[in-house]
Amino acid sequence: MNFKFMIGTKALFGKGCIESNKAIFKEFGKKAFIVTGKNSAKASGALGDVVEALKECGIEYSIYDRVLNNPTLENVKEGGDLAREFGADFIVGIGGGSPLDASKAVAVLASNNIDPVDLYKNVFENKPLPIIAIPTTAGTGSEITPYSILTRNDLKTKKSFGNEDTFPAVAFLDARYTESMSYQTTVDTAMDAFTHSLEGYLGRRSTPVSDILAIEAIRIFGECIENLLNNRLDFEVRERLLYMSMLGGMVISHTGTTLIHGLGYSLTYFKDIPHGRANGYLVREYLKYNYEAAGEKIDNVLKLLKMSSIDELGDIIDKLLPCDLTLSKEEMEMYAGLAMQQRSITSNARTVAEEDLREILRKVFNDGGK
């Protein structure tokens, strides 16, 4: 038994958690820089609640709402420069994975005036500003991970950085903020959360504690599948999805991701497939491919989901995420090559060859266009 356990985030979960814990903002200073996207923070009600809490605490704030879907280095540089000019004491990230990941980069860049490509050095002269993270989707888990995944146009992919100092200090998890998500975004992001626990559980960096958390998250996903299929998403289900997503974040904070995320990034970068959906497309073949290396754990996953075969799960995912994407031979070769450069690939249960990835892509995206 040999492992590290660390979650650098205090998570406050529950309806009204910002309102009932608003004094916490004062612990972080007098000037807050809010990092968010154009829409979801406002639509969800989270931005309004944050602004109200900051006002009541007498905290000055500035809102940067130009985070792109899949933020780039240029995007976070702009945010970092503005936060530095504003003299921010702390960062509040509100939104889905894009704003939350961007908020971590902004927190580093605000206290370190460096070229954003140097974020990937993962060693910073000054500590990042403290981050308060508020998810409005239930998928990324970014509120409780140190990871920031940014789009690298120079490398034609997404790539993550993060160290022990980029865990958000506080995460507020209120499922009401996820109620304004569309059905499709709810499904896509739930699939992202599921793959976090799935890849963490099966991957080489799994630990005893991450396994306990992953098992619980996978079990909860199984309980929510009927609701996802039938679009019966009441508050209680939304809470369970948000909790599952938080557990998934705790899992990958220890394990990282593996093959699915490594391959999925190309589908997002080149084909604009939402991240969670891209992951979902790959689950069936990922499990079949890994069965020889992680059969016992995969059997346990199926048991937790109350399913009898990988194909039963695969068919359900096909219903949740109908896929009409096909890829050319050249595209599959390029995506496989790019994935091999992702660190996450080395954590996959089965040792991955580039050819294996091409074969997985062929089965999913070129085999009769399933």
Add this chain to the structure above:
Amino acid sequence: MNFKFMIGTKALFGKGCIESNKAIFKEFGKKAFIVTGKNSAKASGALGDVVEALKECGIEYSIYDRVLNNPTLENVKEGGDLAREFGADFIVGIGGGSPLDASKAVAVLASNNIDPVDLYKNVFENKPLPIIAIPTTAGTGSEITPYSILTRNDLKTKKSFGNEDTFPAVAFLDARYTESMSYQTTVDTAMDAFTHSLEGYLGRRSTPVSDILAIEAIRIFGECIENLLNNRLDFEVRERLLYMSMLGGMVISHTGTTLIHGLGYSLTYFKDIPHGRANGYLVREYLKYNYEAAGEKIDNVLKLLKMSSIDELGDIIDKLLPCDLTLSKEEMEMYAGLAMQQRSITSNARTVAEEDLREILRKVFNDGGK
């Protein structure tokens, strides 16, 4: 669903974890103040490994090895004064619950020259010095909790303080350091760890995450019972016990303890019964008493332990911890009264009346001297 999750400690678990992570010491400064008892730190090998690592890191150190069994306010004041005079940058606590709990008090007192009774205010002008905790028993979980339990001679009991700043920054968990424990101490401390998860799971402050951790710890305890009964304690079992103890610490960091600990303190204070053993004596009647309030969870505990009744568990504990203690009527009245003043009593599943506690004590310690 409404809960907080926070573990302020980075745990490094595994054989040789100090040696393989020794650079961590440098993150905390140039002067280490080591807090420990007379024997176990040396006998276990932990002190030697720490000293070697500090030397290799060029860190100056001072050893305070006068922590008492069940440390008093006077005891931690002495340590705090010496740490301050030494100019310590951080504290290294090595040992069982007593030295680890003392190290937290020393960390606060070193940076705050206050009357030790003011530790219980739980608000300190200056942050405590960072603490590195190294357990040599598998029971307390103190390496990963914020709690420091000190003997209050003025109140004739033990009482805890602690806040989010008194989590150890780092815990090194190497089961080799637990190999020098006697059989009896191994059993006593394992029982302490078991009651942490048991009380946390059944208590009113249980959370979804603490439940996951508690369930796993209880399951592991069940798997170790045969080994404990037969004194077959190889390294692998020691690792499992240490892991179970760490999980128990994570549980009570969220839930606190309840009736067992509240009553047990008097058995330690007045009768010098080791803490874990005192807890173990109370398990059977604690479970019977709480069955009406937490029957479903108690049934699950028995299922996890693969036992069919509370008495089956009670009989096993009687074998592990033979008890010939009897108490007088006056003693039972006093202990019940003192327990009612413990905050932990209010977290018990069933609402506790002082008379209930007298009745529990009578059944355990005065009913034919069982």
